[in-house]
Amino acid sequence: MLKAKELTTYARLLVQLGVNLQPGQNLAIRASTDAAPLVHKLVEVAYESGAPHVLVDWSDDEINRIRLRMAPEETLAFVPEGKVEDFIRMIEGGAAVISILTPKPELLKDVETSRIATVTKAMGKAMKKYQELAQGGEISWTIGVVPTAEWANVVFPELGEEAALAKLWESIKLATRLDHGDPLAYWQAYANRLEERTAWLNDQQFTRLQYRGPGTELTVELPKNHRWLGGGLKNRQGVYFLPNIPTEEVFTAPVRNGVNGRVRNSKPLVYHGQVIDGFTLTFENGRVVQAEAETGNASLQALLQMDAGAAHLGEVALVPHDSVLSKLGVVFRNTLFDENASCHFALGAAYPFCIEDGVTMSKEERAGNGLNESVIHVDFMVGTAELDIDAVTVEGRVVPLFRNGNWV
Amino acid sequence: MLKAKELTTYARLLVQLGVNLQPGQNLAIRASTDAAPLVHKLVEVAYESGAPHVLVDWSDDEINRIRLRMAPEETLAFVPEGKVEDFIRMIEGGAAVISILTPKPELLKDVETSRIATVTKAMGKAMKKYQELAQGGEISWTIGVVPTAEWANVVFPELGEEAALAKLWESIKLATRLDHGDPLAYWQAYANRLEERTAWLNDQQFTRLQYRGPGTELTVELPKNHRWLGGGLKNRQGVYFLPNIPTEEVFTAPVRNGVNGRVRNSKPLVYHGQVIDGFTLTFENGRVVQAEAETGNASLQALLQMDAGAAHLGEVALVPHDSVLSKLGVVFRNTLFDENASCHFALGAAYPFCIEDGVTMSKEERAGNGLNESVIHVDFMVGTAELDIDAVTVEGRVVPLFRNGNWV
Numbered sequence: 001m002l003k004a005k006e007l008t009t010y011a012r013l014l015v016q017l018g019v020n021l022q023p024g025q026n027l028a029i030r031a032s033t034d035a036a037p038l039v040h041k042l043v044e045v046a047y048e049s050g051a052p053h054v055l056v057d058w059s060d061d062e063i064n065r066i067r068l069r070m071a072p073e074e075t076l077a078f079v080p081e082g083k084v085e086d087f088i089r090m091i092e093g094g095a096a097v098i099s100i101l102t103p104k105p106e107l108l109k110d111v112e113t114s115r116i117a118t119v120t121k122a123m124g125k126a127m128k129k130y131q132e133l134a135q136g137g138e139i140s141w142t143i144g145v146v147p148t149a150e151w152a153n154v155v156f157p158e159l160g161e162e163a164a165l166a167k168l169w170e171s172i173k174l175a176t177r178l179d180h181g182d183p184l185a186y187w188q189a190y191a192n193r194l195e196e197r198t199a200w201l202n203d204q205q206f207t208r209l210q211y212r213g214p215g216t217e218l219t220v221e222l223p224k225n226h227r228w229l230g231g232g233l234k235n236r237q238g239v240y241f242l243p244n245i246p247t248e249e250v251f252t253a254p255v256r257n258g259v260n261g262r263v264r265n266s267k268p269l270v271y272h273g274q275v276i277d278g279f280t281l282t283f284e285n286g287r288v289v290q291a292e293a294e295t296g297n298a299s300l301q302a303l304l305q306m307d308a309g310a311a312h313l314g315e316v317a318l319v320p321h322d323s324v325l326s327k328l329g330v331v332f333r334n335t336l337f338d339e340n341a342s343c344h345f346a347l348g349a350a351y352p353f354c355i356e357d358g359v360t361m362s363k364e365e366r367a368g369n370g371l372n373e374s375v376i377h378v379d380f381m382v383g384t385a386e387l388d389i390d391a392v393t394v395e396g397r398v399v400p401l402f403r404n405g406n407w408v
Numbered sequence: 409m410l411k412a413k414e415l416t417t418y419a420r421l422l423v424q425l426g427v428n429l430q431p432g433q434n435l436a437i438r439a440s441t442d443a444a445p446l447v448h449k450l451v452e453v454a455y456e457s458g459a460p461h462v463l464v465d466w467s468d469d470e471i472n473r474i475r476l477r478m479a480p481e482e483t484l485a486f487v488p489e490g491k492v493e494d495f496i497r498m499i500e501g502g503a504a505v506i507s508i509l510t511p512k513p514e515l516l517k518d519v520e521t522s523r524i525a526t527v528t529k530a531m532g533k534a535m536k537k538y539q540e541l542a543q544g545g546e547i548s549w550t551i552g553v554v555p556t557a558e559w560a561n562v563v564f565p566e567l568g569e570e571a572a573l574a575k576l577w578e579s580i581k582l583a584t585r586l587d588h589g590d591p592l593a594y595w596q597a598y599a600n601r602l603e604e605r606t607a608w609l610n611d612q613q614f615t616r617l618q619y620r621g622p623g624t625e626l627t628v629e630l631p632k633n634h635r636w637l638g639g640g641l642k643n644r645q646g647v648y649f650l651p652n653i654p655t656e657e658v659f660t661a662p663v664r665n666g667v668n669g670r671v672r673n674s675k676p677l678v679y680h681g682q683v684i685d686g687f688t689l690t691f692e693n694g695r696v697v698q699a700e701a702e703t704g705n706a707s708l709q710a711l712l713q714m715d716a717g718a719a720h721l722g723e724v725a726l727v728p729h730d731s732v733l734s735k736l737g738v739v740f741r742n743t744l745f746d747e748n749a750s751c752h753f754a755l756g757a758a759y760p761f762c763i764e765d766g767v768t769m770s771k772e773e774r775a776g777n778g779l780n781e782s783v784i785h786v787d788f789m790v791g792t793a794e795l796d797i798d799a800v801t802v803e804g805r806v807v808p809l810f811r812n813g814n815w816v
Binding site: 033034036039040043044047048052053054055056058060062063066067070071072074075078080081082083084085086089 | 441442444447448451452455456460461462463464466468470471474475478479480482483486488489490491492493494497
């Protein structure tokens with residue numbers, strides 16, 4: 001557990017930099033009841049920062065589990081409509097949104113996937129407007145986290161429950177730089193550097209990246225008018241916000257059929273509670289034509305066969321090997337943290353905002369511009385201390401980007 | 409903390425006897441986030457008992473406190489309308505309601521009473537339909553409790569926080585008879601005895617009660633066709649339920665303008681996180697014309713001025729001084745328990761079901777029959793080991809009801 005003062009610092013980081021709450025702006029918080037100690041601090045900081053109103057949209061992970069296990073099938077699609085309306089009304093009125101995660105990796109392991117799908121679909125439909133506003137960058141949003149005993153046990157299985165939880169809090173404290181004298185200034189400066197980097201990358205409009213490392217020899221084409229993203233975004237009022245803290249990656253989308261060669265993973269991939277590790281993927285014209293994992297091979301094959309887009313890349317992300325998260329050396333088994341520890345790719349869907357005007361394009365136009373489509377989007381890590389990456393300009397000039405795992 | 413098994417027993421008591429949940433009936437639960445461990449058990453037991461759907465209407469005491477302290481005045485009347493609608497829709501559809509209290513006697517001690525009044529009024533208005541359905545006995549409802557450190561500290565100030573909380577849990581376990589081999593059977597039998605007593609009192613149709621005790625000399629007229637209640641009620645489907653566990657009181661409504669004399673409280677009254685104690689109320693023709701509290705006088709005055717009915721009595725309740733709760737000897741500073749330890753009155757609204765056909769009467773008819781109306785209903789304790797109560801029959805005969813605090 002963080003000390004009260006550290007919890008307040010974390011709350012400030014999320015409210016004042018994460019969503020960059022403006023005086024007079026409302027705040028909506030989404031959290032499970034076990035995140036209450038952090039939520040209390042968020043509400044306090046929000047009022048201090050001049051919020052007229054703070055709405056907390058409570059859920060409860062354990063009740064979700066009980067409901068998924070026990071409720072009759074015909075009530076699973078039931079959604080608390082009024083509660084959803086309260087939330088949507090808030091964000092349509094310009095409220096910022098902070099979502100607090102309380103990861104429990106094995107929460108639903110005994111639940112039929114079809115029942116999970118029913119609930120997820122109904123809730124996804126009810127919250128569609130929120131997804132649109134958030135993904136379109138129209139509202140300010142950010143994500144925080146409160147460790148749970150269940151999560152700590154998966155990250156530090158060798159420790160007892162109490163020690164594991166304490167160590168996980170400590171790791172999150174370091175990962176979010178709450179140990180720094182002024183974490184807001186730290187992350188603001190870090191985000192500025194990421195934005196300078198994306199601005200430069202976007203100016204360059206490299207045609208492809210070339211990866212070289214142990215077990216890796218890969219060429220990744222980038223679409224025309226691709227956009228690199230990283231650090232902060234601006235909402236529709238032009239207010240700057242930082243959707244992820246920590247954030248150490250810059251990312252864009254590759255050309256769906258423009259990936260060739262082979263790549264070896266550098267950290268285990270956890271998918272639906274299954275560990276996949278020690279694998280190499282071989283690509284031909286964007287498609288994985290050969291794949292073999294030393295651990296969890298069946299899961300890897302299932303993943304690749306999920307749909308037509310599952311065996312293609314949808315994201316390419318660059319993270320230096322000397323990033324804070326990488327140096328911390330903890331595998332969090334949670335994307336918010338692990339994606340900032342290593343260069344990675346994602347199998348599956350590309351984000352539409354990774355090309356110019358992608359958000360307003362039709363499905364067909366996006367595909368025509370090279371963006372991959374799939375129901376999945378699964379990150380896997382490839383960064384090592386030996387990874388070199390070159391970029392190639394339109395004129396064919398080779399520019400070294402990464403040497404020995406770090407930016408040149 | 410109760411053991412998991414005892415917590416399940418408590419949940420069963422509330423679900424299976426408290427609201428007597430029927431197969432196919434929905435359940436709505438109202439609770440603050442810190443009641444989560446008991447709420448989880450309630451949800452589990454409800455699904456086991458055949459509930460198609462369970463709605464949990466979460467609040468958070470600490471956020472209420474922060475909001476009352478920090479939110480700008482003009483947003484205090486804001487109510488999460490959609491969330492309220494979800495709840496009202498559930499109970500209009502026949503759902504039972506379990507409210508879990510997490511008392512924090514000093515939660516709002518630093519908050520201006522006018523700000524508390526603004527929030528209370530707005531919420532009261534939004535939840536009016538619920539109050540009507542619950543007070544009219546149309547829906548099944550009951551109340552449970554989860555001790556908090558703050559509450560424990562007020563009840564057992566001489567113990568350390570951990571020991572105080574443990575002792576409070578233990579006291580609640582004894583007060584609700586979770587220590588009994590079959591608490592459901594115990595309370596069912598107890599309620600049956602209370603119902604025999606109310607049947608006798610209803611036959612007598614006494615015209616008035618006369619209280620005598622230290623600092624007390626009070627006459628309370630009873631309306632024509634008044635009904636004494638105690639133990640269980642029946643909802644509009646005719647299903648028996650037990651709104652309070654523990655329950656050791658029988659109660660009815662007085663005539664709004666028929667209370668004269670003075671009465672001194674015997675235990676502290678906690679109202680919206682403020683303690684009011686050491687007070688005497690003087691009545692003339694039903695109205696409090698003089699009131700003075702040694703502790704929390706400002707709160708008492710604010711309470712009496714809440715509306716036109718706040719300075720009149722709405723409930724008269726008889727509890728023997730040798731009740732389980734009384735013998736337990738713990739002053740819980742919480743009405744759910746303390747009202748079963750002591751004879752008491754309530755300031756504010758009378759329950760319509762306390763006179764024959766009161767539930768189907770119009771507002772005007774209820775008032776014409778002597779029932780008080782108000783937005784508040786606040787119990788205060790007057791029973792002591794020295795209290796004597798006489799009842800007077802229609803013919804003017806005096807029947808001794810209580811001597812030295814107990815039933816004759």
